[in-house]
Amino acid sequence: MGFLSVLSMAHRLVQERVRPGDPVIDGTCGNGMDTLFLAGLTGPRGSVYAFDVQEQALARTRERLAPLAADGRMPNLHAVLDSHARIREHVQAELHGKVAAAMFNFGYLPGADPSVITETQSSVSALEAALDVLRPGGIVTAVLYPGHEGGDAEAAAIEAWASALPQVAAQTLLYRMAQKPTAPYLIAIEKRT
Numbered sequence: 001m002g003f004l005s006v007l008s009m010a011h012r013l014v015q016e017r018v019r020p021g022d023p024v025i026d027g028t029c030g031n032g033m034d035t036l037f038l039a040g041l042t043g044p045r046g047s048v049y050a051f052d053v054q055e056q057a058l059a060r061t062r063e064r065l066a067p068l069a070a071d072g073r074m075p076n077l078h079a080v081l082d083s084h085a086r087i088r089e090h091v092q093a094e095l096h097g098k099v100a101a102a103m104f105n106f107g108y109l110p111g112a113d114p115s116v117i118t119e120t121q122s123s124v125s126a127l128e129a130a131l132d133v134l135r136p137g138g139i140v141t142a143v144l145y146p147g148h149e150g151g152d153a154e155a156a157a158i159e160a161w162a163s164a165l166p167q168v169a170a171q172t173l174l175y176r177m178a179q180k181p182t183a184p185y186l187i188a189i190e191k192r193t
């Protein structure tokens, strides 16, 4: 039967925690797959913040969500052309401490310029910012690619940061194929306080 893929596991963990009307974040919207998933969970009363540094990613995301508008399922979509390191600046102040989930899928946009890639320092800053705006019980998910060039250092830095979080503040989960050290893996962080 096999285990859930890292992407499916990320979706399952998020689905268990997001309710209709919640504010949520896609920190790396890319082709918009995770944004669409989040929009389906939060529904028309929710707010979805989708970040990317490439306009073509935001365009693909808007296009992917367009059918939701046709039948009244479109959430309040904020497509943000800026680094996810600036989550605090872009998420409305009154939603700080209320965000139910923030999803990140690091690396580069498939089918686009592979040199536009997430970078260790801004990735860790983004995860810190996401944890800051989360509500207690909310979740951050991060899919990491240790097999990509540069992805190994980024994954190691993120794993070290997440493992060092105080247990009273957050709980960190690693979901990884132990026999495949270069395969993508998932870190999930549930905020406690």
Ligand SMILES: C[S@@+](CC[C@H](N)C(=O)[O-])C[C@H]1O[C@@H](n2cnc3c(N)ncnc32)[C@H](O)[C@@H]1O
Residues within 6 Å of the ligand: 027, 028, 029, 030, 031, 032, 033, 034, 035, 051, 052, 053, 054, 057, 082, 083, 084, 085, 104, 105, 106, 107, 108, 109, 110, 116, 117, 118, 119, 122
């Ligand atoms: C692996 S792709 C995301 C895939 C996406 N979740 C999907 O469902 O298609 C990574 C994305 O991160 C974006 N990115 C790179 N650096 C970024 C940054 N500092 N802030 C926000 N997005 C960034 C890339 O442009 C790319 O679109």
